Amino acid sequence: MKQFLTKYFHILFFVLLLVNRLSAQDSFTVTSACPFDVLASIDEPSCPGENDGKISLQIATSDVTIKWLNIPTTAISSPVVDQLPAGIYKCMLSGGACVDTLSFTVVDPPELLAVSNREVVCDKASAVKLFESVTGGRPPYRYSYESVNAVGPSCLDCNTDEVVVDATTTFHVTVKDSKG
Numbered sequence: 001m002k003q004f005l006t007k008y009f010h011i012l013f014f015v016l017l018l019v020n021r022l023s024a025q026d027s028f029t030v031t032s033a034c035p036f037d038v039l040a041s042i043d044e045p046s047c048p049g050e051n052d053g054k055i056s057l058q059i060a061t062s063d064v065t066i067k068w069l070n071i072p073t074t075a076i077s078s079p080v081v082d083q084l085p086a087g088i089y090k091c092m093l094s095g096g097a098c099v100d101t102l103s104f105t106v107v108d109p110p111e112l113l114a115v116s117n118r119e120v121v122c123d124k125a126s127a128v129k130l131f132e133s134v135t136g137g138r139p140p141y142r143y144s145y146e147s148v149n150a151v152g153p154s155c156l157d158c159n160t161d162e163v164v165v166d167a168t169t170t171f172h173v174t175v176k177d178s179k180g
Contacts, residue, residue: 035061035098036059036061036064036093036095036098036100037059037060037061038057038058038059038060038061038093038102039057039058039059039060040055040056040057040058040104041054041055041056041057041058042054042055042056042104042105042106043055043056043106044086044106044108044109045084045085045086045106045108045109046138046179047108047109047137047179048086048108048109048110049085049108050085050108051083051084051085052082052084053082053083053084053085053086053106054080054082054083054084054106055080055081055082055084055089055104055106056079056080057079057080057091058079059079059093061095062095063095063096064093064094064095065077065094065095066078066091066092066093067091067094068081068089068090068091069090069091069092069101070088070089070090071084071089084106085106086106086107086108087105087106088103088104088105089103089104089106090102090103091104109136109137109138110135110136110137111136111137112134112135112136112137112175112176112177113133113134113135113136114131114133114134115131115132115133115134116130116131116132116173126164126166127162127163127164128162128163128164128165129161130143130145130161130162130163130171130173131143131161131173134161134175136177137177137178137179138177138178138179139177139178140159140177140178141161141176141177141178142157142158142159142176142177142178143155143158143159143160143161143173143174143175143176144156144157144173144174144175144176145158145161145163145171145172145173145174146171146172146173147169147170147171148170148171149169149170152165152167152169152171153165161173161175
């Protein structure tokens with residue numbers, strides 16, 4: 001029965017993880033075959049490839065020992081482990097005659113992807129969007145655009161990529177997410 005519940009938990013966890021893939025933090029209650037009452041919270045890294053992810057466990061059951069099985073740090077028995085890259089992390093909970101191993105997955109956020117509008121044609125002064133789409137990373141996004149030929153407007157820190165142009169203008173554009 002324990003093996004079935006553990007497999008069910010892992011499947012449920014991965015479904016929850018996929019549904020919440022774009023959130024910066026996921027919290028959920030872990031259902032254990034043992035009488036452990038665990039609330040887990042996972043912070044994914046700020047950017048892909050960074051080592052600043054975190055797993056926090058709140059255990060309501062008293063006298064529970066935590067042992068992280070694949071964390072190469074001194075916080076091996078702490079309910080909070082941080083400075084984690086994306087990966088799968090396991091911890092063993094033990095208390096009384098009960099032992100259970102839980103698995104947690106820290107995922108990288110999606111890469112920031114900005115698709116620029118290569119050529120925008122307009123009559124008279126009109127507002128145009130410099131990017132066709134911006135996805136991934138950590139919203140909100142900040143935009144920087146500068147007229148290369150000094151004909152059009154410039155903005156070094158804007159909350160929109162919309163600009164009003166009335167002449168042929170070439171822009172140097174940058175988009176940053178909330179983590180820079």
